[in-house]
Every structure is written in C-alpha cells, then in structure tokens.
Amino acid sequence: QSALTQPRSVSGSPGQSVTISCTGTSSDVGGYNYVSWYQQHPGKAPKLMIYDVSKRPSGVPDRFSGSKSGNTASLTISGLQAEDEADYYCCSYAGSPLFGGGTKLTVL
Amino acid sequence: QVQLQESGPGLVKPSQTLSLTCTVSGGSISSGSYYWSWIRQPAGKGLEWIGRIYTSGSTNYNPSLKSRVTISVDTSKNQFSLKLSSVTAADTAVYYCARGGGRPFDPWGQGTLVTVSS
Numbered sequence: 001q002s003a004l005t006q007p008r009s010v011s012g013s014p015g016q017s018v019t020i021s022c023t024g025t026s027s028d029v030g031g032y033n034y035v036s037w038y039q040q041h042p043g044k045a046p047k048l049m050i051y052d053v054s055k056r057p058s059g060v061p062d063r064f065s066g067s068k069s070g071n072t073a074s075l076t077i078s079g080l081q082a083e084d085e086a087d088y089y090c091c092s093y094a095g096s097p098l099f100g101g102g103t104k105l106t107v108l
Numbered sequence: 109q110v111q112l113q114e115s116g117p118g119l120v121k122p123s124q125t126l127s128l129t130c131t132v133s134g135g136s137i138s139s140g141s142y143y144w145s146w147i148r149q150p151a152g153k154g155l156e157w158i159g160r161i162y163t164s165g166s167t168n169y170n171p172s173l174k175s176r177v178t179i180s181v182d183t184s185k186n187q188f189s190l191k192l193s194s195v196t197a198a199d200t201a202v203y204y205c206a207r208g209g210g211r212p213f214d215p216w217g218q219g220t221l222v223t224v225s226s
Contacts, residue, residue: 003154036212038155045204046155048214057214089155096168097145097157097210 004029004090004100011106017078020103022090023071030071034093037066037075040102041086049088050075082107110135112205112217120199120224126192130205130217137186138163143209146179146190148201149219156201160209161188168209195224 005023012018022029022037029035035053038046048057050066053073063079073092077084085107090100116128130144137144146158159169161179169177173192181188192199200223206213 034211036210038213045216045219046213047216048212051212051214091155091210091212093210096170097213099155099157102154 004092004098006088006090006100006103008101009104009106011108012077012080013108014080014082016080017076018080018105020075020077020088020090020105022073022075022092022100024073024092024094024098025071028071028092028094028098029068029073032093033068035066035068035073036091037064038089038091039084039086040089046089077105080107110207110215112207112215114203114205114217114220116220116222118221118223120195120222121226122196122224123194126190126195126199126222126224128190128203128205128220128222129187130189132186132188132207136183137181137188138183142207144181144188145206145209145213147204147206147213147216148199149204150198150201157210158190158192158203162209197224200224 037050039049040046053068054066065076088103111133113131120126143160145160159179161167176193178191202219204219206216
C-alpha cells in the first residue's frame with residue numbers, strides 16, 4: 001500500500017479558510033467512510049480532529065470540517081487562527097490503516 | 109478519561125529487539141470493543157501504522173513490518189506491548205501507542221523516542 005497523497009504545505013492568513021486534500025484510491029479513501037484527520041504540533045502527539053470523514057470529536061472547534069468526494073477527502077479549516085499552524089495527517093481505513101504523508105499548515 | 113503512556117529503552121543496538129510497553133490508565137483495556145495500536149514516526153517524516161491488537165489477543169500487522177513485529181496484551185496489568193526484531197537505523201523513530209485500530213486512533217500516548225545505534 002502506498003501512502004495517501006497530501007500537499008506538502010498550505011498557508012493562509014488569519015481569518016481565512018484553507019483546505020487540505022488527501023487523495024487515495026477506490027480501495028481506501030473511496031471505498032470506506034473511515035477517513036480521519038490528525039493535528040500535530042511540533043514535539044507533540046497527534047490529536048484527532050475529524051473521524052468518519054466529517055464527524056468532530058467533542059472539544060474540536062466547528063471551524064474544522066471534513067468531506068469526501070470520490071477518492072479524495074478534504075479537511076477545511078475556516079477562520080484560521082495562529083494556533084492552527086501545525087502538521088495535518090489524513091488516515092484511511094482500507095482493511096488496515098493508511099496515513100497520508102502530512103501537510104504543513106502555515107498561518108501567515 | 110483514558111490516557112496512554114509508552115515506556116521502554118530509548119537506545120537499542122542494531123540487530124537486537126526493540127521492546128516497548130503502553131500502560132493504559134483511566135479505564136480498563138478490556139472494556140469496550142477497542143483495538144490498541146502502535147504507530148511510529150521517524151524524525152521529520154510522516155506516521156506509519158505498525159500494528160494493532162484486540163483485547164481478545166487477535167492481531168493485525170502492517171505487511172511491510174509483519175515478519176518482525178509482535179504485539180501482545182496483558183489485561184491484568186492494563187498494558188499492551190510491542191516487540192520489533194532485527195532492528196536497523198531505519199527503525200529509529202518516535203513510537204506512539206493509541207487506542208483504536210484506525211477507525212480512528214484516539215487518544216494517543218505522548219510518544220517515546222527509540223534510537224537504533226551501536
């Protein structure tokens with residue numbers, strides 16, 4: 001299995017919206033509604049932000065939303081804040097879990 | 109709430125076996141229908157799922173590591189463990205334990221750095 005494809009970096013200004021894509025195949029992203037997204041600040045453990053494509057765990061701001069179309073899942077962060085600057089990883093369940101390569105979000 | 113904590117040697121010699129333990133607190137490892145997983149992250153790189161165990165003892169491993177990985181559970185100690193044999197420098201990474209089998213992973217331990225070096 002190859003890693004899911006994410007852009008290496010994205011950026012946005014405070015208050016703007018950004019979208020991070022996660023592209024797989026019909027055998028993983030396209031075949032299951034089990035896409036999750038994780039936020040990781042430097043030196044910290046990943047934190048679950050979205051699961052089952054679009055569900056938010058308790059405590060995650062509603063500025064974070066997830067969606068999927070075909071073989072591509074997306075994480076959208078609206079109303080960007082400085083603390084959103086982090087690495088973001090997608091994960092799809094394809095019989096076994098498969099991560100994306102990660103995207104560095106820079107808040108300008 | 110459930111918390112996880114990794115422990116084990118931070119330095120392992122090449123060709124030896126890496127052994128880590130994850131201690132679960134705030135809840136029983138046997139309660140609920142959960143898998144428990146190991147995930148690793150080399151410095152500056154992405155996340156790689158290593159494998160998972162169900163409380164029944166059933167396991168699944170990443171095919172790329174399957175020949176070298178063993179995950180076990182000790183419900184009496186509320187712990188699960190990872191053994192990775194024949195390690196090389198490429199196995200140097202931060203190792204995380206997490207609840208879940210990928211649908212999703214939550215929560216995660218804080219991670220522990222394991223360096224493979226002579």
